[in-house]
Amino acid sequence: TLAERANLAGVRHILLVLSGKGGVGKSTLSTELALALRNAGKRVGILDVDLCGPSIPRMLRVRDSAVHQCDSGWVPVFVGQDKAIALMSIGFLLERPDDAVVWRGPKKNALIKQFVTDVAWGDLDFLIVDTPPGTSDEHISTVEALRPYQLLGAILVTTPQ
Amino acid sequence: SSSRDEALRDKRSRIMSRGLPKQKPIEGVKQVVVVASGKGGVGKSTTAVNIALALAANDSTKEVGLLDADIYGPSIPKMMNLKGNPELTPKNLMRPLKNYGIACMSMGFLIEETSPVVWRGLMVMSAVEKLLRQVDWGQLDYLVIDMPPGTGDVQLSVSQNIPIAGAVIVSTPQDVALLDVHKGAEMFRKVHVPVLGLVQNMSVFQCPKCKHETHIFGADGVRDLAKTLGLDILGDVPLHINIRETCDSGQPVVISQPQSDAAKAYLKIAMEILRRLPVPPA
Numbered sequence: 001t002l003a004e005r006a007n008l009a010g011v012r013h014i015l016l017v018l019s020g021k022g023g024v025g026k027s028t029l030s031t032e033l034a035l036a037l038r039n040a041g042k043r044v045g046i047l048d049v050d051l052c053g054p055s056i057p058r059m060l061r062v063r064d065s066a067v068h069q070c071d072s073g074w075v076p077v078f079v080g081q082d083k084a085i086a087l088m089s090i091g092f093l094l095e096r097p098d099d100a101v102v103w104r105g106p107k108k109n110a111l112i113k114q115f116v117t118d119v120a121w122g123d124l125d126f127l128i129v130d131t132p133p134g135t136s137d138e139h140i141s142t143v144e145a146l147r148p149y150q151l152l153g154a155i156l157v158t159t160p161q
Numbered sequence: 162s163s164s165r166d167e168a169l170r171d172k173r174s175r176i177m178s179r180g181l182p183k184q185k186p187i188e189g190v191k192q193v194v195v196v197a198s199g200k201g202g203v204g205k206s207t208t209a210v211n212i213a214l215a216l217a218a219n220d221s222t223k224e225v226g227l228l229d230a231d232i233y234g235p236s237i238p239k240m241m242n243l244k245g246n247p248e249l250t251p252k253n254l255m256r257p258l259k260n261y262g263i264a265c266m267s268m269g270f271l272i273e274e275t276s277p278v279v280w281r282g283l284m285v286m287s288a289v290e291k292l293l294r295q296v297d298w299g300q301l302d303y304l305v306i307d308m309p310p311g312t313g314d315v316q317l318s319v320s321q322n323i324p325i326a327g328a329v330i331v332s333t334p335q336d337v338a339l340l341d342v343h344k345g346a347e348m349f350r351k352v353h354v355p356v357l358g359l360v361q362n363m364s365v366f367q368c369p370k371c372k373h374e375t376h377i378f379g380a381d382g383v384r385d386l387a388k389t390l391g392l393d394i395l396g397d398v399p400l401h402i403n404i405r406e407t408c409d410s411g412q413p414v415v416i417s418q419p420q421s422d423a424a425k426a427y428l429k430i431a432m433e434i435l436r437r438l439p440v441p442p443a
Contacts, residue, residue: 024201098340099347105281135277
């Protein structure tokens with residue numbers, strides 16, 4: 001729908017950060033990369049689709065933030081030194097940041113679709129998408145939901161082990 | 162009237178649980194211990210493998226099995242130096258592959274080493290069901306299940322399908338890992354699986370040259386979390402290159418270097434697990 005396309009219409013490039021293996025540093029890399037791109041003068045957003053283990057709010061010290069609604073959907077939380085990086089994570093939707101999200105696939109898929117189409121990202125040069133370990137629902141849904149948009153590509157993170 | 166209330170509550174919970182999978186023990190398996198975390202990359206598989214070997218080393222009369230429930234990233238075949246497709250018994254059950262006396266089953270035996278499993282939750286559920294029930298486990302005293310990271314389909318499927326004697330939660334002391342561990346512990350609470358305790362993994366690194374100790378992932382984070390959650394620490398495993406090297410080469414440290422500090426740490430964890438397990442069924 002026209003409304004759905006609008007929210008990501010202003011995003012020039014979308015980067016997925018994947019690994020397969022857990023604990024190799026995807027979230028750390030996503031965060032540092034976003035900050036580095038911001039330092040280089042780019043407009044940046046981060047989408048944290050790790051629904052079971054959302055680490056990014058903690059890394060950017062915004063665990064206690066809440067999200068608000070606007071006409072086009074959810075307003076992301078703005079983080080970083082100049083509060084100019086847009087962040088969306090399930091962490092903001094939980095009643096308490098420590099609440100466990102124990103969901104099966106279909107429920108996860110529904111939320112990821114909303115994260116992609118219902119967040120008012122505005123104009124961004126880069127949207128970095130941090131994923132959980134594995135190659136499952138979150139990954140399939142994210143790629144499917146992002147298919148109509150400017151998906152630049154994926155970065156694979158690993159340790160030498 | 163309180164007995165009437167209780168009867169009403171019973172009836173209500175029976176009606177509500179209709180449609181949920183019934184918990185049924187795996188034939189021949191006495192007790193199931195799951196090794197989980199919530200966070201990825203903290204050492205679940207390494208710990209599960211060494212715990213299984215430690216349980217067997219501790220009492221040679223006990224039969225131990227190891228199930229790799231990490232459908233997306235099965236590590237057990239590599240760590241246990243096992244390869245190949247499982248044979249089928251006359252009853253059409255998969256025969257587990259054995260090494261070091263441990264019967265193993267993993268998604269890794271059913272697919273090519275480099276093939277990704279890009280499956281949605283429903284297919285994963287059915288794969289987990291097969292790995293649990295369509296395997297000829299024989300008579301096992303303990304089945305150790307290595308869980309994938311996260312708190313989703315696999316964890317729910319396993320906990321809803323079979324009775325679990327206890328869960329061991331592995332974590333590094335890093336804050337970001339502990340966040341997920343907290344969620345993992347809560348998940349087990351929600352599905353009524355008793356948590357036996359936490360394992361603090363990669364707790365400290367000792368320089369092989371100068372012996373200086375560095376707490377790379379922080380110090381005592383797991384101990385503090387255990388206190389908050391009211392859980393015990395089953396043990397502490399340092400970040401030691403030979404734990405990783407021996408797993409990568411398929412000769413886990415409990416088997417290949419049984420006198421090492423690392424092996425002793427795992428043996429101690431196995432003892433702590435045994436102390437906390439309920440009395441096994443006859």
